[in-house]
Amino acid sequence: MQQDGNGTLMSTQGDGEEAAVKTEKTGRRTKSARPTIRDVSRLAGVSRMTVSRVMSEPERVLPETRDRVLRAIADLGYVPDKAAGSLSSRRTGFIALILPTLTNANFSTVAHGLTEVLREADYHLLIAYTGYDKAEEERQLASLLARRPEAIILTGAAHSRAASRMLLSAEIPVLEAADLSGRPFQHAVGFSNYEVGRVAARHLISRGWRRIGAVGAVQDGQVGDYRGEERIRGFEDELRLSGLSTDLVLRHGSAPVSYAHGAAAISILLQREPAIEAVFAVSDLSAVGVIMECQRRGIDVPASLSVMGFGDFEIGRSINPPLTTIHVDFHALGRRAGAILLDVLAGDSEDEAPHVVDVGLTLIERDSVGRKG
Structure with missing residues (x-):
């Protein structure tokens, strides 16, 4: 596989039988030419129809002939061109x-x-x-x-x-x-990403926290994590239903969120409200960044600040303390x-x-x- 100039992963398979190129002096295939079904048939000493049958209906070919064709395919590195048939x-x-x-x-x-x-x-x-x-x-x-x-x-x-x-x-x-x-x-x-946000808010509220924040990315015109925004929207709605403020819900930076995003976001929230009690991050990556920044500042998680994420990433299971999160299979x-x-x-x-x-x-x-x- 290789990546084209547009960011698409695509097959490096050639363009078919005409890719077999011969030099003028030797009449032999160049090393860079893609082997063709004609090359396989010549090496195996059978017709091209027989080669095709070995690839499509091997049970209909005599074992000795089939083995000879398969050896030729392996020796040449032949890959069939399916594009022509697909037309x-x-x-x-x-x-x-x-x-x-x-x-x-x-x-x-x-x-x-x-x-x-x-x-x-x-x-x-x-x-x-x-x-x-x-x-x-x-x-x-x-x-x-x-x-x-x-x-x-x-x-x-x-x-x-x-x-x-x-x-x-x-x-x-x-x-x-x-x-x-x-x-x-x-x-x-x-x-439902919206339901993810609601579940997260209900869990933090059920633990008795009232000064609750959340961190996600800014939706910037054409660029944005719309799934993350749905989580934030569900979180905000659940806070409102419980009579809690959404002033500590922060949209910061651009998608995709990262450890650095979480660290920067919690720094802003701590400046806004030093007594913040709990934070939900739209991704475990951001949540881990929150925890690491708290540890740098000497803030105990969860004694001084509870942190919750989404995604159940491996790093969330491995850090100390391990991260409360929402898992999707x-x-x-x-x-x-x-x-x-x-x-x-x-x-x-x-x-x-x-x-x-x-x-x-x-x-x-x-x-x-x-x-x-």
């Missing part, structure tokens, strides 16, 4: 996946779960990332659709009008992952998304009712949240 069959074998980032472990886990399911049906992922930028999502979507995937998976449910128009005209299954909105585009597998989410797409692709998608699956969420109580009194 007439409309099957490319690719499913596109657009992620906001490649560095977030939970998004990587979604991709792993998807791959496990799709590879069993001989489908492969074509992955792009957007950097949380809607305009970049448009560019990556156009690039991916030009490669004619059989389905596309997008992370989240917030898309520009241009992106929505491209999805409508693509006439392929579309699945939104890691977010559930009231009106999914088509199929959706995820959870992103691996199961990826596998479920893959299974739904395989079902849709195997049937008549026009008659297929939309699949909307809530994978749920789980509160993981650890030592970073204390109890008042």
Whole structure:
């Protein structure tokens, strides 16, 4: 695999049989030329039809002939070119996946779960990332659709009008992952980020805390973590329902959030309200940054400040104190998304009712949240 200039991960496979280049002096293939089915047939001493049959229906070929062809394939490093066949069959074998980032472990886990399911049906992922930028999502979507995937998976449910128009005209299954909105585009597998915020607020309130804050990123035009913003919105609403102030809910910096984001955000909140009692961060990464900054300042977590995150990242389980968080099974989410797409692709998608699956969420109580009194 290699990355193109647009940030899309793509196959380095060549362009077919015509890639076999011969030098004028020797008549031999150059070292850089991609081996072709003709090369395999010559080395194995069989017809090209026999080579094709070995790859598609090996049980119909005599064992001795099949072994000779497979040895030639291995010796030459031959990879069949599926593009030509897909022009007439409309099957490319690719499913596109657009992620906001490649560095977030939970998004990587979604991709792993998807791959496990799709590879069993001989489908492969074509992955792009957007950097949380809607305009970049448009560019990556156009690039991916030009490669004619059989389905596309997008992370989240917030898309520009241009992106929505491209999805409508693509006439392929579309699945939104890691977010559930009231009106999914088509199929959706995820959870309510709004409910994540509400669960976090209820937990901190149940521990007796009243001066409660939260930290997330600023939504800056086209660039923003809309899933994180939904968590903040749910958190604020739950505070209001309990008669508590939202003055300590802070939107700071740009997505994606990080350890540095958490450290900077808690510094601002401590300056605003030194007696703050509890903080929810929209990501464990930011929450860990909060804890590290508290430790640098000599602030005891959780005795002086309770800290809570989202995502159940490994570092949150490993720090001291271990981080209270909200867990979502992103691996199961990826596998479920893959299974739904395989079902849709195997049937008549026009008659297929939309699949909307809530994978749920789980509160993981650890030592970073204390109890008042």
